[in-house]
Amino acid sequence: MTDQPASQSERSAASGESPARRRVVSGRAALLFAITLAAAWAFLRLDLGLVDLLPSGPSLRMAMDFFSRAASPALTYESPETPAGAAPLLWKAAQAAANTVIFASAAMSLALPLGIVLGLLATSAWWTEDLAGGKSQRQRFIGRTLRPLVYGGTRILIAVMRSIHELLWAVLFLAAFGLTHLSAVIALAIPFSGILAKIFSEMIDEAPRDAAHALRGAGATPSQVFLFGLLPRALPDMTAYSFYRFECALRSSAVLGFFGYPTLGFYLAASFENLYYGEVWTYLYTLFLLIVAVEWWSGVLRRRFVV
């Protein structure tokens, strides 16, 4: 009978067939229905049908050629006329893998510190009561002017950095600076810092504040409270996430080869164009091994320091 909105507490408190509970159930059903409707509409608009998965004619032959080589990647060049003195295929794949790692590492070593700094500025936890909530002139300035300016500005900056994909940044930088190593590294580093900053700031804001409260009570400064009370609690999650982003950087670094950088993508595209599918698989498996290696490395580190 009551006409109150179903708040969170009411929802959990409501039991049996109370009007509030009935309203929640019908609300959920409506949401589910809306999602299904949206999915059906998208499929119809794009004219998606399973028939497209059954290629015919030349494309079928190409697909079969390609996938039939999955179990037998090339160990030597497939080209009949390999120039004399060329490095063996596997050695070239290893070099391409090394280049992929080098580009990704350079980008991450820029993105990590930048992501940490921007992430800290974008947390609400950094602007503690002590720093921005007091009555002194300095605190009032921080609370009323500096905090909205820096916090808001950082959030906008982060959003701009990550709203453009690394490959689009690469297109822009290649046009501006040409095919230099720096353009590739910066193209990767910009969106990666933005994403790291966003996720780091959320992880820090969600970290439990109990230890921070205790340190504040023992006279620690705001930056000490942040560094020693809050950051250590978010650090395990931040480490795991950084490894995941390193993995993403490896994939993007490989794709940068399509623009002409000597990473896996460069050789992969060349082999693909020449229809040397065995070589394509060799490079794909190399990339797979790289990802597995990072996974293993992060697992070892996490077992040692985090869990």
Next chain:
Amino acid sequence: MQCKAEENSGRNLSLNQVSVQYGSVRALRNVDLKVGGGERLGLVGLSGAGKTTLLRLFNGMVRPTSGHVHTLGQKLDSLSFEELRHLRSKVGFIHQDLNLIPNLSVLHNVLAGKLGQISTARALLLFTFPSSHVLDEVYELLQRVGIAEKLHQRVDRLSGGQRQRVAIARALFQKPKVLLADEPVSSVDPARARSVLHLLTDLAGERKLTLCVSLHNLRLAQEFFPRLVGMKEGEIVFDQPPGALEENQLQTLFKI
């Protein structure tokens, strides 16, 4: 000079007509209390009586809505933020939930007690390369509280009782003049509760600390504290030595 003045104004704590309001809830109502230097005081009452609020007033983590708080002879509402920080570094507080950093070692948790007294740069140095002198100091403290062998263990690998001793060691590493403990024995069994209270009262004696401990176990409070303050619904209902307590006072305290 200042040191001498601090010595004289002692290790006193006092509340003068203090009220604390959280929104519409009145946590404390016109409370007057004086605690002399080196005194050991047990604060008893049901949960929700205002014990935690009262303790937190003394390190400025709770601000009074009206009235004045004096800690170590200083009037809290007249202090600048820097002065308040300095004062807080002299007040050890053992939280009910301990509030340790679970994924750091015992050593680092104890070192964190020193933060209020050093710069951030020195703190970073202290945490990454603690000198052997500092290590000895922490080791001795841990020995005193009975967990010396856990120096390099991570806190989340310790038992509840061991964690509590880490929290005590962290407070002591501040070299405090006052030790405040909020329900230190609420989550331990009676035998262990006695050993924790022994430890706290002995430490207060050795180091001449003013000690305030909140408890809801009246029997333990009577056993360990020469002065008991009973609280109910934000007010002090009695303040006397345990021997002088009368039956009807206890009944009013624990009647809901």
